Amino acid sequence: MKTLNIASIPGDGVGKEIMPEAIRVLEKVAQVHGGLQFKFEEFPYSCDYYLKHGAMMPEDGMDRLSQFDSVFLGAVGDASKVPDHISLWGLLLKIRQEFQQEINIRPAKLLKGINSKLSNPKDFDIIVVRENSEGEYSSIGGRIFHDDNEIAIQNNVFSKRATKQAMNIAFDLASKRKGLVTSATKSNGIFHAMPFWDEIFDEIASKHPNIKSESKHIDALAAYFITHPHELDVVVGSNLFGDILSDVGAAIMGSIGIAPSANLNLNGKYPSMFEPVHGSAPDIVGKGIANPIGQIWTAKMLLEFNGEANIAEHLLKVIEAVTADGFMTPDLGGKYKMTEVTDEIIKRLDK
Amino acid sequence: MKTLNIASIPGDGVGKEIMPEAIRVLEKVAQVHGGLQFKFEEFPYSCDYYLKHGAMMPEDGMDRLSQFDSVFLGAVGDASKVPDHISLWGLLLKIRQEFQQEINIRPAKLLKGINSKLSNPKDFDIIVVRENSEGEYSSIGGRIFHDDNEIAIQNNVFSKRATKQAMNIAFDLASKRKGLVTSATKSNGIFHAMPFWDEIFDEIASKHPNIKSESKHIDALAAYFITHPHELDVVVGSNLFGDILSDVGAAIMGSIGIAPSANLNLNGKYPSMFEPVHGSAPDIVGKGIANPIGQIWTAKMLLEFNGEANIAEHLLKVIEAVTADGFMTPDLGGKYKMTEVTDEIIKRLDK
Ligand SMILES: CC(C)[C@H](C(=O)O)[C@@H](O)C(=O)O
Numbered sequence: 001m002k003t004l005n006i007a008s009i010p011g012d013g014v015g016k017e018i019m020p021e022a023i024r025v026l027e028k029v030a031q032v033h034g035g036l037q038f039k040f041e042e043f044p045y046s047c048d049y050y051l052k053h054g055a056m057m058p059e060d061g062m063d064r065l066s067q068f069d070s071v072f073l074g075a076v077g078d079a080s081k082v083p084d085h086i087s088l089w090g091l092l093l094k095i096r097q098e099f100q101q102e103i104n105i106r107p108a109k110l111l112k113g114i115n116s117k118l119s120n121p122k123d124f125d126i127i128v129v130r131e132n133s134e135g136e137y138s139s140i141g142g143r144i145f146h147d148d149n150e151i152a153i154q155n156n157v158f159s160k161r162a163t164k165q166a167m168n169i170a171f172d173l174a175s176k177r178k179g180l181v182t183s184a185t186k187s188n189g190i191f192h193a194m195p196f197w198d199e200i201f202d203e204i205a206s207k208h209p210n211i212k213s214e215s216k217h218i219d220a221l222a223a224y225f226i227t228h229p230h231e232l233d234v235v236v237g238s239n240l241f242g243d244i245l246s247d248v249g250a251a252i253m254g255s256i257g258i259a260p261s262a263n264l265n266l267n268g269k270y271p272s273m274f275e276p277v278h279g280s281a282p283d284i285v286g287k288g289i290a291n292p293i294g295q296i297w298t299a300k301m302l303l304e305f306n307g308e309a310n311i312a313e314h315l316l317k318v319i320e321a322v323t324a325d326g327f328m329t330p331d332l333g334g335k336y337k338m339t340e341v342t343d344e345i346i347k348r349l350d351k
Numbered sequence: 352m353k354t355l356n357i358a359s360i361p362g363d364g365v366g367k368e369i370m371p372e373a374i375r376v377l378e379k380v381a382q383v384h385g386g387l388q389f390k391f392e393e394f395p396y397s398c399d400y401y402l403k404h405g406a407m408m409p410e411d412g413m414d415r416l417s418q419f420d421s422v423f424l425g426a427v428g429d430a431s432k433v434p435d436h437i438s439l440w441g442l443l444l445k446i447r448q449e450f451q452q453e454i455n456i457r458p459a460k461l462l463k464g465i466n467s468k469l470s471n472p473k474d475f476d477i478i479v480v481r482e483n484s485e486g487e488y489s490s491i492g493g494r495i496f497h498d499d500n501e502i503a504i505q506n507n508v509f510s511k512r513a514t515k516q517a518m519n520i521a522f523d524l525a526s527k528r529k530g531l532v533t534s535a536t537k538s539n540g541i542f543h544a545m546p547f548w549d550e551i552f553d554e555i556a557s558k559h560p561n562i563k564s565e566s567k568h569i570d571a572l573a574a575y576f577i578t579h580p581h582e583l584d585v586v587v588g589s590n591l592f593g594d595i596l597s598d599v600g601a602a603i604m605g606s607i608g609i610a611p612s613a614n615l616n617l618n619g620k621y622p623s624m625f626e627p628v629h630g631s632a633p634d635i636v637g638k639g640i641a642n643p644i645g646q647i648w649t650a651k652m653l654l655e656f657n658g659e660a661n662i663a664e665h666l667l668k669v670i671e672a673v674t675a676d677g678f679m680t681p682d683l684g685g686k687y688k689m690t691e692v693t694d695e696i697i698k699r700l701d702k
């Protein structure tokens with residue numbers, strides 16, 4: 001019997017609602033497939049935790065999380081309780097950076113039955129590979145001067161090592177897919193970082209003569225997601241650009257409530273972390289209408305990157321069968337509650 | 352007779368094709384309305400100019416441009432000839448920064464007859480106010496170390512002065528419109544610059560109790576443009592975020608070929624500059640199918656900010672009558688050529 005030890009962090013807002021749903025699904029998956037079991041331990045790290053303890057997690061929090069095979073996260077952040085830069089740098093970004101989860105994989109794919117927000121979406125199936133540890137997400141910088149003369153300086157730091165790694169993964173993925181890598185750049189505006197990014201991309205691209213490659217500026221590329229999503233395959237972007245593009249991708253999928261993501265540790269020293277793309281959505285908390293698919297699709301990625309690719313594919317097929325038959329929450333235009341969508345997924349896992 | 356002295360810079364690619372179209376329209380506008388005339392002088396500053404002269408403009412280029420009431424720009428950049436960071440920092444960004452065009456105004460509005468790329472666009476009418484002189488577009492930074500250890504550092508510089516100015520303009524605009532200002536932030540990820548941005552926004556917002564205000568993270572906001580565009584009014588963003596959102600806005604308008612923009616100098620020391628949001632589109636050069644509406648709508652903004660608001664409104668009505676009747680280039684799903692669309696606009700200006 002293979003046991004996966006999972007640290008679950010429901011976090012804030014709808015994170016607390018959808019996490020039990022995804023766990024219900026994973027338990028069912030294990031039961032149906034046999035040979036696999038989950039041990040979950042829940043950690044209450046969140047903005048509420050901060051309000052009680054003055055920190056997003058205890059001193060030994062990272063140590064404790066490091067004992068697990070994977071971290072399964074709901075959503076973090078509730079600016080009405082804790083400023084976002086405190087809550088995120090104290091939990092989500094802390095885990096990504098300290099656990100060296102340098103790659104974030106974010107699929108954007110139109111599931112059957114879902115009405116895309118686009119008038120003519122055709123079939124798109126994009127994977128965003130996001131550099132996940134540096135770039136625009138750096139805590140280096142500060143402020144100087146007073147009153148109206150005040151300025152803030154923010155340092156973005158791009159390393160060739162992490163940039164190459166993200167791009168290599170993008171080319172690897174593309175070689176198993178449609179064979180196209182699109183690099184998100186902004187070398188026309190961002191003077192130092194982005195020409196550096198482009199040079200590295202051209203170098204990696206030249207080593208993959210059988211994969212098509214192209215660079216598009218982030219503004220034009222975000223627009224391209226809307227106008228020509230079916231022409232994209234694998235998109236590689238910096239921390240910020242990957243962040244933006246994956247939300248744009250989620251929107252054209254029909255709702256940011258469905259998009260999944262995997263924060264991958266590649267050196268084997270720490271766990272990887274799996275979390276949906278959406279946020280904690282304080283406005284719909286308590287209504288029972290949060291879309292569980294983002295967290296459940298994320299559970300699929302957790303299975304995939306824990307060596308269970310077949311079981312993972314089966315789960316995605318079941319999710320898609322459920323959307324195809326119209327079991328959807330209101331964000332997708334459906335009339336079902338969160339738990340009803342999950343129930344339907346669980347029911348079909350049995351078959 | 353009021354004379355407007357305009358420096359026209361067609362630039363690269365389709366810029367050279369659409370500039371004469373917009374000038375034809377402006378000449379017609381002057382003829383129809385009387386009391387107004389244009390003097391145009393064309394400047395060949397472009398990537399081709401760079402290939403001949405080793406610079407995007409001559410030493411006295413800025414001096415010469417500074418003599419005009421406004422600069423009217425087509426599109427700049429052709430990476431097959433000159434790296435983008437050279438061509439843009441040598442022309443477009445140089446003009447914006449040296450002429451202290453600290454504000455960029457970019458409307459995104461659905462014109463009649465145009466099929467938005469969205470399945471349910473409803474009526475949206477958004478103005479993006481973009482800080483246009485600093486932030487992520489800074490030439491401070493550089494590289495260190497060698498081979499795979501190389502890193503690039505990019506400094507973003509945000510001043511309270513320019514940030515406040517952009518926000519104040521956003522609130523002013525909102526007071527004449529639906530009364531909502533949305534701030535594009537990313538204070539959950541961008542540690543120094545964006546919490547600074549948010550603080551300033553909250554300060555300005557508190558001085559405008561009659562205007563509703565909200566902050567949204569750039570990733571969620573880009574998605575929101577797709578899922579709920581009709582709920583936005585005025586959006587204020589940093590240089591980069593304004594850049595990205597205005598292209599997303601252009602895409603949901605139906606094509607990035609139609610969106611206009613105004614780079615405003617507010618201290619009266621230098622000319623303002625008017626340019627469409629789209630780029631030089633090398634792939635469609637020479638086919639006669641470039642959409643002239645971006646440049647013509649930009650001409651409308653040139654009129655507006657040169658004290659001719661009524662004439663400007665009339666021009667926009669004519670543009671919309673033309674799209675409403677289906678005269679559109681292929682990017683909008685139409686079958687007309689660039690010149691045919693312009694001809695139709697000119698014909699209707701006569702009436
Ligand atoms: C060409 C480029 C430097 C420019 C920008 O990023 O500002 C363009 O995208 C724009 O939106 O005007």
Ligand SMILES: CC(C)[C@H](C(=O)O)[C@@H](O)C(=O)O
Pocket residue numbers: 076077088092093243277539540570
């Ligand atoms: C919450 C926030 C810091 C985070 C990010 O920007 O990475 C989120 O938007 C995401 O996409 O995972």
